[in-house]
C-alpha cells in the first residue's frame with residue numbers, strides 16, 4: 053500500500069511519521085522547542101540538528117525538507133484535537149472541514165491552531181494528496197449524557213456547545229484495543245500521562261467518562277495546565293484586575309508542573325525532586341494525588357474494572373510516579389509489584405506491573421499508527 057504521512061502537532065512540538073499501513077514505520081521524526089532560536093530535530097537515521105524555528109510553519113518546512121520528495125502518498129493523516137459534536141469519525145478535509153476546525157480553536161487554543169497550520173502547509177505542498185483529520189474527541193462520543201452534561205442551564209449549554217467532549221481519544225482507542233488483546237479486558241481506567249494528561253473510564257471497550265471536558269484544560273495536573281480548579285477562580289483573578297486573556301494564559305500555559313515546579317517536562321521535575329527541591333517534590337505529589345482521585349472516582353463509575361492502565365510519556369516511563377499513585381490503593385484491589393514496576397521503563401509491549409484484584413499494566417500508546425490506519429481506511433472507503 054502507498055504510505056501515509058502522519059502529523060501530530062503539539063503546542064511546541066511536531067511529531068511526524070511516514071507509515072506503510074501494511075508493514076510499519078518508514079521514517080519518523082520529532083521537532084521540539086518550536087518558537088525558539090534553537091528548535092531541535094531528531095529524525096530516524098540522522099544526526100540531531102538544531103536551528104531557529106519561530107513557529108509551526110517553520111517547523112513544517114523543516115520537516116518537509118528532511119523528508120524530501122513525498123511522491124506517491126496515499127494520504128496525510130492529521131491529529132486534530134477538537135472535533136466538537138460534528139466530527140466523530142475520521143474525516144477527509146475540505147474547506148468546510150477546515151473552517152469547522154478553525155471554529156473550534158477557542159476550545160483547544162494550544163492545539164487546533166497548530167493542527168490547522170499542519171493541514172494548510174501540507175495542502176500547499178501536496179495539493180493532490182487527500183488529507184484526513186483524526187479527532188482526539190471522537191472516541192469519547194460514546195460518553196453518556198449523565199457524564200457529558202455540566203449542571204448549567206440547558207439553553208446555555210445548547211447555545212454555546214458546552215459539554216464534556218474529552219481528548220486523547222485516539223490514544224485511548226489504541227490502548228483499549230491493545231489491552232483487550234493483551235488481557236482480554238474491556239473495562240478499564242486509562243491514565244494517559246503525557247504533556248497533556250487525562251484519565252478515562254472505559255466500559256465494554258467504550259469511553260464512558262473522561263477527565264478532560266469542554267477543553268483539554270479540565271482534570272489532571274499537566275505540563276503547563278492546571279487541570280481541575282474552582283470555577284470561581286478565574287472570576288476572582290479577573291475581579292482583582294487581571295485581563296481574561298491573561299488568566300487563560302496562566303491556566304493553560306503557566307500552570308501545572310511549570311507553575312508548581314518551574315519546569316513542564318516531568319523528567320526535569322523528577323531530577324529536581326531527586327536533588328531535594330521541595331517544590332518539585334510537592335508538584336509530583338500533587339500530580340499523583342490528582343490521578344489517585346480520578347482512579348477512585350472511576351472505580352465507582354465502571355462496574356468490574358479489569359485493569360488500571362498507564363500510558364504516554366510519564367505513564368510509560370516514570371515508575372516512582374506510578375508507585376506514588378498506586379501506593380495507597382491496596383484496599384481497592386490495586387497493588388503494584390515493585391520489581392515489575394521498576395523494570396517497566398519505556399516498554400515496547402504491554403507489561404503487567406501489579407496483579408491484585410485490579411491488574412495494573414503499562415501499555416505503550418501509538419497515536420501515529422492508529423491515525424495512519426484510520427486515515428487509510430477513510431480514503432479507501
Ligand SMILES: Nc1ncnc2c1ncn2[C@@H]1O[C@H](COP(=O)(O)OP(=O)(O)O)[C@@H](O)[C@H]1O
Pocket residue numbers: 062065245246247248275316317318319320322364365366369370
Ligand atoms: N523517563 C521518563 N521519566 C519521566 N517522565 C518522562 C520520561 N520520558 C518522558 N517523560 C515525560 O513524558 C512527557 C511527554 O510525554 P508524551 O507522551 O511524549 O507527550 P506529548 O505526546 O503530549 O507531547 C514529558 O513530561 C516527559 O518528561
Ligand SMILES: CC(=O)OP(=O)(O)O
Pocket residue numbers: 062063133163188219220246247248249268
Ligand atoms: C489534548 C492534549 O492535551 O494533547 P497533548 O497531550 O498532546 O497536549
Ligand SMILES: [Mg+2]
Pocket residue numbers: 246247364
Ligand atoms: Mg501526546
